[in-house]
Amino acid sequence: MKYLFFSGCVTPQKENMYELSLRKVSQKIGIELIDLDRTNCCGFFVEPVDYQASVVLGARNLAIMDEQGLDAVTPCPACFGHLTRVRSTLLENDELRKTVNQELKEVGKTFVGSSRMKHFMGVLVQDVGIERIKTTMSRPLSKLKVAPHYGCHLLKPSSEVHLDNPEDPKLLDSLIEATGTECLDYSEKGLCCGSSAMNVDRNLSTKITKTKMDSVEKSGADAIVTVCPACHVHFDLTANAILKEKHDIPVLHYTQLLGLAQGFSPQELGLYENRVPVDKILELIES
Amino acid sequence: MSDEKITAVDPTFKYEIARIPGGESIKFCFQCGKCEATCPIRRFDDKYRPAQIIRAAILGLRESVLSSKMIWMCAVCFSCTERCPQGVKFTDIMRTIRNIAVREGYIDPFFQQLSNVIAETGRIFPYTAFLDELRSDLGLSPMNTHNCQEMVRLLDRARRRAQSKRSPAAQARINESSQNKGGR
Numbered sequence: 326m327k328y329l330f331f332s333g334c335v336t337p338q339k340e341n342m343y344e345l346s347l348r349k350v351s352q353k354i355g356i357e358l359i360d361l362d363r364t365n366c367c368g369f370f371v372e373p374v375d376y377q378a379s380v381v382l383g384a385r386n387l388a389i390m391d392e393q394g395l396d397a398v399t400p401c402p403a404c405f406g407h408l409t410r411v412r413s414t415l416l417e418n419d420e421l422r423k424t425v426n427q428e429l430k431e432v433g434k435t436f437v438g439s440s441r442m443k444h445f446m447g448v449l450v451q452d453v454g455i456e457r458i459k460t461t462m463s464r465p466l467s468k469l470k471v472a473p474h475y476g477c478h479l480l481k482p483s484s485e486v487h488l489d490n491p492e493d494p495k496l497l498d499s500l501i502e503a504t505g506t507e508c509l510d511y512s513e514k515g516l517c518c519g520s521s522a523m524n525v526d527r528n529l530s531t532k533i534t535k536t537k538m539d540s541v542e543k544s545g546a547d548a549i550v551t552v553c554p555a556c557h558v559h560f561d562l563t564a565n566a567i568l569k570e571k572h573d574i575p576v577l578h579y580t581q582l583l584g585l586a587q588g589f590s591p592q593e594l595g596l597y598e599n600r601v602p603v604d605k606i607l608e609l610i611e612s
Numbered sequence: 613m614s615d616e617k618i619t620a621v622d623p624t625f626k627y628e629i630a631r632i633p634g635g636e637s638i639k640f641c642f643q644c645g646k647c648e649a650t651c652p653i654r655r656f657d658d659k660y661r662p663a664q665i666i667r668a669a670i671l672g673l674r675e676s677v678l679s680s681k682m683i684w685m686c687a688v689c690f691s692c693t694e695r696c697p698q699g700v701k702f703t704d705i706m707r708t709i710r711n712i713a714v715r716e717g718y719i720d721p722f723f724q725q726l727s728n729v730i731a732e733t734g735r736i737f738p739y740t741a742f743l744d745e746l747r748s749d750l751g752l753s754p755m756n757t758h759n760c761q762e763m764v765r766l767l768d769r770a771r772r773r774a775q776s777k778r779s780p781a782a783q784a785r786i787n788e789s790s791q792n793k794g795g796r
Contacts, residue, residue, distance in 0.1 A: 334735045335737075337743065338737040338743065341746060341747055341750050344752060345750050345751070345752060360753065363762070365735055365762075366730050366734060370727070370736055371727055371730055372688075373684075373688075373707060373711070373714075373723045373727075374710070374711070374714050374719075374723055374724070374727040375711060375714070375774060376632075376634065376707055376708070377770065378767060381770065382766065382767070385766065414633070428766060428769065429766075431765060431766065431769060432762040432765060477687075477690060478689075478690070481689065481690035481691065481693070481694050482694055482701075482703070483694060492694075517652050521688060522653060522687055524684075524687075524723075525684065525685045526657070529653065529656055529657050532657075533652060533656055536656075595750060
């Protein structure tokens with residue numbers, strides 16, 4: 326199983342432990358990752374200012390993937406969502422595709438649309454399969470209870486990303502349960518992390534984050550489990566800068582949880598890079 | 613958008629939006645308000661009224677929509693798009709309205725700054741050697757950033773294209789807002 330690896334911007338800047346743990350679990354499962362060079366911003370954040378430019382940037386990344394003749398995988402739901410939407414829009418809209426390919430001539434590229442951008446969670450569930458993932462476990466984490474956080478862009482808009490039903494998602498739940506960990510339901514499971522609201526107003530973001538964290542706390546979870554680098558940095562770092570009362574709930578990337586169940590050490594998974602200390606989790610696992 | 617009386621409308625505004633890729637579905641909104649019941653921003657800040665933006669745009673309150681701070685509050689979470697019973701792609705319409713607003717010189721300082729960084733560096737966060745030191749400590753390979761120039765070139769073309777289409781009034785607004793830096 327072979328994929329191109331597209332890191333996006335946030336992961337290498339702030340969440341190296343995500344990439345590190347993703348590489349470790351990939352190795353264990355037998356997923357080969359080939360670094361995609363010459364890629365840059367996926368284009369998502371250019372959308373509000375200039376949609377056509379954001380499509381051109383997305384199409385350039387997709388054109389590089391086309392040249393390599395392989396699908397790509399990313400840890401970032403925003404990159405996954407943007408490049409998935411750009412690809413389908415360009416395949417459906419001949420006029421826009423012509424305009425975009427005219428622009429890409431400037432840098433000697435052509436968008437064909439043969440390669441897709443996948444999210445790592447999609448690869449785990451759809452391409453590898455839960456049963457095969459279970460065979461890679463060496464340390465079932467039966468003493469842990471965690472709260473899953475899906476975020477916004479992994480599942481929405483479902484008419485375009487086709488991963489799971491955002492109204493009642495099971496994808497991350499099933500991946501968590503595969504490690505032997507108890508996956509908790511909580512009232513604010515569907516609420517966003519509050520990170521995007523920081524662009525609008527910090528108080529607004531604080532209100533969203535507090536509602537989310539209170540609900541997670543009430544559920545009795547030992548940790549939150551995320552699939553998005555931006556949600557992770559928000560819960561793990563920003564939340565404790567903006568909330569009046571600090572929280573001490575560890576925030577794990579799903580790949581860190583899976584890596585623990587596969588027997589990797591905390592160092593190998595970058596767990597000491599997390600800002601909220603994870604000692605409680607490690608004690609529970611070893612007890 | 614405020615409570616002032618409506619004295620001038622531009623009924624072609626909705627067609628202007630609908631002509632742009634992503635704006636097509638604006639015509640199908642029947643004002644049920646499900647977007648507002650769903651929106652996480654609206655839930656915590658009642659100043660934000662997504663259905664009102666659509667209504668005002670359909671009515672033709674062009675200037676009032678484009679100059680509104682409200683259009684910059686959408687978190688692009690797609691919750692409303694997911695649940696709209698009429699298939700209105702609100703998130704895409706919001707993007708379309710923002711793009712027109714930018715063209716007319718109503719630029720939100722945060723998004724302007726972010727797009728400037730991407731235009732100059734090809735990434736949201738500029739690359740630094742320190743970043744690679746941190747990565748190397750963890751055994752991760754250095755970031756391959758040697759060809760950001762292609763990205764920068766494409767964005768420069770986009771910027772020049774946008775500039776050539778800008779009206780004198782829009783240019784004046786941009787000049788004014790770049791003098792009053794600081795934003796919100």
